[in-house]
Each structure stands twice: as C-alpha cells, then as structure tokens.
Amino acid sequence: MRAVAVIGVGKTAFGVLPDRDLRSLAVEAGQKALADAGGAPGQVQSFFLGNFAGPSFTGQNHLAPYISTALGIKDVPATRVEAACASSGSAFYHAWLEVAAGITDIAMAVGVEKMTSQPTPRVTEILAAAGDCTGEIRAGSTFASLFAMIARRHMYEFGTRREDLSAVAVKNHANGALNPEAHMRKVITLEQAMAGKPIAEPLNLYDCSLVSDGAAAVILAPLDRAGEFAKQAVRVLGVAQASDFVALDQKEDITTFPAVRRAGEKACRMAGIQAREVDFAELHDCFTIAEIIATEDLGFVARGEGGRYASAGCTALTGERPVNPSGGLKSKGHPVGATGVAQICELVTQIRGEAGARQVRRHSLGLAENLGGSGATCVVSVLGSV
Amino acid sequence: MRAGTVYTETVIYSAPEAFVADVPYQTAIVTLDGGGRVTARIAGERVAIGDRVTEVDAREGVPFFRKTS
Numbered sequence: 001m002r003a004v005a006v007i008g009v010g011k012t013a014f015g016v017l018p019d020r021d022l023r024s025l026a027v028e029a030g031q032k033a034l035a036d037a038g039g040a041p042g043q044v045q046s047f048f049l050g051n052f053a054g055p056s057f058t059g060q061n062h063l064a065p066y067i068s069t070a071l072g073i074k075d076v077p078a079t080r081v082e083a084a085c086a087s088s089g090s091a092f093y094h095a096w097l098e099v100a101a102g103i104t105d106i107a108m109a110v111g112v113e114k115m116t117s118q119p120t121p122r123v124t125e126i127l128a129a130a131g132d133c134t135g136e137i138r139a140g141s142t143f144a145s146l147f148a149m150i151a152r153r154h155m156y157e158f159g160t161r162r163e164d165l166s167a168v169a170v171k172n173h174a175n176g177a178l179n180p181e182a183h184m185r186k187v188i189t190l191e192q193a194m195a196g197k198p199i200a201e202p203l204n205l206y207d208c209s210l211v212s213d214g215a216a217a218v219i220l221a222p223l224d225r226a227g228e229f230a231k232q233a234v235r236v237l238g239v240a241q242a243s244d245f246v247a248l249d250q251k252e253d254i255t256t257f258p259a260v261r262r263a264g265e266k267a268c269r270m271a272g273i274q275a276r277e278v279d280f281a282e283l284h285d286c287f288t289i290a291e292i293i294a295t296e297d298l299g300f301v302a303r304g305e306g307g308r309y310a311s312a313g314c315t316a317l318t319g320e321r322p323v324n325p326s327g328g329l330k331s332k333g334h335p336v337g338a339t340g341v342a343q344i345c346e347l348v349t350q351i352r353g354e355a356g357a358r359q360v361r362r363h364s365l366g367l368a369e370n371l372g373g374s375g376a377t378c379v380v381s382v383l384g385s386v
Numbered sequence: 387m388r389a390g391t392v393y394t395e396t397v398i399y400s401a402p403e404a405f406v407a408d409v410p411y412q413t414a415i416v417t418l419d420g421g422g423r424v425t426a427r428i429a430g431e432r433v434a435i436g437d438r439v440t441e442v443d444a445r446e447g448v449p450f451f452r453k454t455s
Contacts, residue, residue, distance in 0.1 A: 136425040140402070152396060199399055201397040
C-alpha cells in the first residue's frame with residue numbers, strides 16, 4: 001500500500017439554496033478542490049461521487065458521469081457510491097483505496113445532496129428509506145424516531161440526561177456561528193435547546209441536524225507526488241469502513257454502534273495511534289445522541305460517559321479534544337451525501353491551520369467519523385500533517 | 387398473540403407523508419417472549435421501557451401492541 005495525501009479540498013456553502021441545482025453544487029465543489037490543489041480536470045484519473053438520494057430528491061439518475069463530465073473530467077471511471085449518510089465517506093474510502101493500491105494516481109471524491117426542493121414530510125420519507133422499509137419504516141419510523149429510541153435506551157441504561165443532549169447542540173451551534181460556510185450561524189442557549197418543539201421524544205428540533213443543500217470535494221494523490229501541487233499536503237494515515245444491520249430491531253444493543261467501533265479501531269491501527277491521541281474530531285452528529293455515542297465508541301470516553309463528557313465542556317472548541325469545530329451536521333448543515341467528504345475538508349482545513357475563527361489550538365492529528373443510517377455503515381478516517 | 391417487553395420507545399410528532407394524519411403516535415421495539423425483537427406501533431395508553439405489552443392487531447403487516455392489563 002502506498003502512502004496517500006489529500007492535495008486539494010473544496011466545498012460550497014451549505015444551506016437552503018433555491019437557485020442551485022445538484023450538478024452546479026457538485027461542480028462548484030470540484031472546481032474549488034482543483035483550484036486549491038493547483039490541478040487541472042485532465043489530471044483526475046478516477047472519480048467517485050457520494051450521493052444518497054439524488055434520484056428521489058431531483059429525479060436525476062446516473063449521477064457520477066453527469067457530474068464528472070460537467071467538471072471536464074472525461075473518459076475515466078466515474079462511480080456513484082450510496083451508503084445513506086455515509087455515501088461520501090465511502091466514496092472517499094474507495095478513492096483512497098485506488099490510490100493506495102497503485103491503480104490510480106490522482107482521484108477525486110465528491111459528495112453532494114440537493115434536499116430542500118421537497119416539502120418536509122417528503123424529505124422525511126426519502127430519508128426513512130435508509131432504514132428497513134419492510135419493518136421499522138412500515139411501522140411509521142422516521143430517522144429522528146430511530147435515534148430517539150437509541151437516546152431513550154442510552155438515558156435508561158447510563159443516566160444520560162436531557163441537558164447532556166442539549167449541550168451537544170449548544171456547542172455545535174457555537175462552533176457553526178464561527179464558520180462562514182455553515183447553514184445556521186446562530187448561537188443558542190441551553191434553555192432554548194431544551195425547549196425546542198418535539199420531533200420524536202425525547203428529541204426536539206435542536207437535537208436534529210439540518211436539511212441542507214451542498215457539496216464538498218477532495219483530491220487524493222500518492223504522498224510522493226504531493227509536492228507537484230500547490231498546497232501543503234495532508235496525509236491520510238488511516239481509513240476504514242465497516243457495516244452492521246440496517247434495522248435497529250436486529251441489533252443486540254442499540255446504545256453502541258459496532259460499525260463505529262470496528263472502523264475506528266481499524267483506522268487507528270492503520271495510523272499507528274490510539275483514538276485518544278487525536279487532537280480534534282469531526283463526528284457524525286445527525287442527532288445529538290449520535291455524537292455522544294460516537295465519543296464512547298471511538299474510545300474518547302468510557303461507555304455511558306459521553307453525555308457527561310459533552311456537558312463538562314471537554315468537546316468544546318477550547319476543550320481537551322474539540323469535536324465538530326465546523327459546527328457539525330447540526331449547525332454547518334447536513335446535505336446527506338456531502339457530509340463525509342465535508343468532514344474530510346474540515347480536517348484538512350484545520351490541519352493546515354486555515355480555519356480562521358474556529359481554528360483548534362492543537363491541529364496536527366484529526367479524525368472523521370461518518371455514519372450511515374442508524375449505524376449500518378461507518379467510515380472512520382485519520383488525517384495528519386505530513 | 388405475541389407478548390413481550392418494551393426495549394425502547396418514542397412518540398413521533400414529525401412524520402413521513404403516509405403517517406401525517408396519525409401524529410402524535412408511539413412506536414416501540416419490543417423484545418418478544420419467544421426471542422427476537424420487533425418494531426411495533428403502540429395502541430392506546432403510552433408505554434415505557436420495561437412495560438409488558440401484548441400484540442392486539444396487525445395492519446398491513448405492522449404489528450400493534452398494547453400495554454398488558
């Protein structure tokens with residue numbers, strides 16, 4: 001396996017973008033990544049697109065070449081990857097795999113989702129298709145309700161409190177307010193976060209990530225070619241993908257995500273580190289409880305301690321290990337298929353020291369965790385300064 | 387009819403298109419006495435983790451459970 005580096009990153013602003021279609025968002029992100037790298041479309045030898053539900057949201061299918069050709073990337077393999085909310089984490093994993101294996105030198109991974117052209121009940125229905133449509137979804141489950149059931153059980157078993165969930169929302173909104181590309185740049189108080197309108201008990205509006213439009217792109221190259229490009233290369237030290245049951249009711253224990261544990265252990269082993277050694281992390285806070293459990297499953301804290309860890313401020317921008325300096329899915333936004341690559345963009349931006357007001361103090365080693373569905377896919381990536 | 391214990395539950399206020407008319411409604415994962423788990427709708431009184439429930443109906447393949455009296 002060859003050492004691999006990220007040589008370019010680019011993303012659009014996330015938000016409700018009524019004037020933008022799916023392709024124009026993906027093209028903007030790809031062009032920004034090429035400009036960042038100082039590269040040309042003709043240098044890209046393989047193209048991966050992470051997208052969850054473009055056909056359902058927009059009617060357009062066959063999306064990978066639809067976007068790669070618009071970027072001027074022609075003739076090369078163009079492949080769409082779908083793994084619910086982990087679609088572009090998986091696209092990144094597959095792009096990395098090709099470069100590490102020596103099959104491809106320059107690979108691009110793009111993530112995109114255009115969600116806001118549909119009314120909320122339709123969005124809820126499209127997202128629910130990432131669950132088991134023959135069981136839990138037929139019974140009326142939504143994604144919020146699946147994570148609500150996870151939260152209930154976590155509260156029951158470990159004494160996690162309502163305010164612990166809200167502490168995650170308050171912290172991520174505070175970080176997102178410092179991110180010029182975030183969807184919702186709004187500071188909220190603990191009182192506001194606790195009093196949001198109910199979505200699926202015990203989760204309220206402020207426990208849920210946002211429905212957003214947006215795209216993100218990264219370009220990968222072998223580390224020994226990184227010097228040909230414009231920016232400081234950031235090394236991909238470890239990447240791993242793992243899977244689990246799609247239906248929540250098939251899992252032995254819903255208060256932990258085995259796919260997060262497995263992908264985390266494997267990525268850290270590849271990087272030659274313990275998860276606790278990372279300086280900061282971008283974790284998949286689709287719902288506040290998911291960030292709490294991720295800190296446990298990755299080994300930042302012991303089982304059941306994630307809620308108190310968040311409330312104690314350990315994951316704040318100035319805490320011992322900042323989590324979601326970007327604002328996370330909660331505040332930066334969650335265009336589902338774009339999220340995994342957007343997390344990689346944030347790691348690279350932080351590691352380069354280019355994150356401005358939201359820059360973390362120690363930034364040589366970062367970890368991203370991208371979760372699909374209620375835990376059926378997980379991709380964990382560890383990036384570090386060269 | 388099957389019986390079991392509530393493993394976890396939620397009350398849904400923001401529903402997919404097909405369920406908007408039912409809001410708010412409760413769903414639960416029930417650990418069945420014979421083994422295995424199922425995601426069910428809860429009929430009648432609200433239930434909590436640990437409550438005993440009995441299957442009372444099945445509509446279009448969806449089991450409905452009610453708190454055991």
